[in-house]
Amino acid sequence: MRLGYNVHRWTIIWTSAFCIVGCGTETPEWCAEEVHVTYAEFGETFLRQHCNGCHGSEADNRHGAPVVVSFDSIEDVWVWKDAILRVTTSENPSMPPAWELDVGDTELLQVWLECGSELADQKSLRKFDP
Ligand code: HEC
Numbered sequence: 001m002r003l004g005y006n007v008h009r010w011t012i013i014w015t016s017a018f019c020i021v022g023c024g025t026e027t028p029e030w031c032a033e034e035v036h037v038t039y040a041e042f043g044e045t046f047l048r049q050h051c052n053g054c055h056g057s058e059a060d061n062r063h064g065a066p067v068v069v070s071f072d073s074i075e076d077v078w079v080w081k082d083a084i085l086r087v088t089t090s091e092n093p094s095m096p097p098a099w100e101l102d103v104g105d106t107e108l109l110q111v112w113l114e115c116g117s118e119l120a121d122q123k124s125l126r127k128f129d130p
Helices: 005-017 029-033 041-049 074-079 081-088 103-115 118-128
Strands: none
Touching: 029 103, 041 074, 041 103, 041 118, 074 081, 074 118, 081 103
């Protein structure tokens, strides 16, 4: 978990080199060593703090965020997973538009979306339900 951001990126590139044939949607190999991150423990709060001010369907002012790009639920997140990773973890992240994410948050986001699953997220929420 405490890998530097660059190490992390190289691991991903290295791992994908073996994935040219037939890796499909399998969990990346580096995930085995990562702490598991879920919606209940991280994602929900992260999205509320950094994204849903514009992307929540209840947002007062979406600042132009498309109505379809909403992150209200676990299901929404998994529909938008690839797009979320693209706009937050690329060389020049475009989201959130007005501030930068901590490297730690970006790493957790990446671990959550690349190593987690919709099912794990649903279970994590059930655990937190009284
Ligand atoms: C200040 C408002 C605001 C915040 C906060 C915000 N967004 Fe956006 N988002 C927008 C706007 C406006 C667009 C449409 C224009 C664009 O694509 O740049 C957009 C578009 C998107 C898209 C679709 C773009 C594409 O290329 O597919 C995704 C995915 C996205 N945002 C993810 C996020 C994530 C993840 C966060 C939190 C880390 C976030 N946004 C935070 C305003 C915001």
